[in-house]
Amino acid sequence: MDLHEDCAPLAFLLGTWRGRGHGEYPTIDSFEYLEEVTFGHVGKPFLAYAQKTRHAETGQPLHAESGYVRAIGDERIEFVLSQPSGIVELHSGRVVGTRLDLTLHAVHTTPAAKSVTDVARSIEVTDNTLSYTVAMAAVGEPLTHHLRATLERELDTQ
Numbered sequence: 485m486d487l488h489e490d491c492a493p494l495a496f497l498l499g500t501w502r503g504r505g506h507g508e509y510p511t512i513d514s515f516e517y518l519e520e521v522t523f524g525h526v527g528k529p530f531l532a533y534a535q536k537t538r539h540a541e542t543g544q545p546l547h548a549e550s551g552y553v554r555a556i557g558d559e560r561i562e563f564v565l566s567q568p569s570g571i572v573e574l575h576s577g578r579v580v581g582t583r584l585d586l587t588l589h590a591v592h593t594t595p596a597a598k599s600v601t602d603v604a605r606s607i608e609v610t611d612n613t614l615s616y617t618v619a620m621a622a623v624g625e626p627l628t629h630h631l632r633a634t635l636e637r638e639l640d641t642q
């Protein structure tokens with residue numbers, strides 16, 4: 485199936501990515517995690533995103549999330565994300581080369597979820613390496629680094 489023309493600037497994300505990350509936050513113990521990410525398409529003007537992680541030492545499932553990168557023309561994008569922890573994020577921004585330049589539009593939490601009031605994400609691909617960072621303002625802390633990971637593209641799924 486052909487990639488939708490509005491998704492052409494996002495083609496560098498397509499495929500399955502696997503790697504390792506480091507998590508930290510002032511209120512929790514630091515941890516290492518393994519991660520698998522996929523970006524797929526169905527010929528419409530968005531990419532489907534799915535992510536799952538597990539603890540690097542114990543193999544125990546950790547965070548997961550899924551969503552869509554919406555291509556809205558002229559290299560502008562919107563990123564819609566949901567998490568089983570009761571958090572949803574909406575970002576808008578643009579594709580700059582092989583980097584997503586994102587600005588948080590809104591973050592909302594379900595009544596029983598932990599409080600999150602700001603999220604800043606960076607996502608960049610260099611050759612076949614995807615690296616990202618996540619910072620958040622949560623549980624009363626100001627915007628503070630939470631995650632950093634580096635993933636390699638699985639070459640046979642492109």
Ligand code: HEM
Nearest residue numbers: 507511512515517537546547571598600603618620622623
């Ligand atoms: C690779 C993705 C992620 C991993 C592996 C991860 C992992 C963890 C772990 C292990 C903890 C500590 C134990 C726990 O409370 O469950 C934690 C806490 C937390 N994470 Fe993440 N997380 C990820 C992404 C996110 C994202 C995207 C958000 C919000 C936008 C988020 C929000 C939180 C919050 C609010 C806490 C609770 C902090 C506290 O209770 O003091 N996490 N995370």
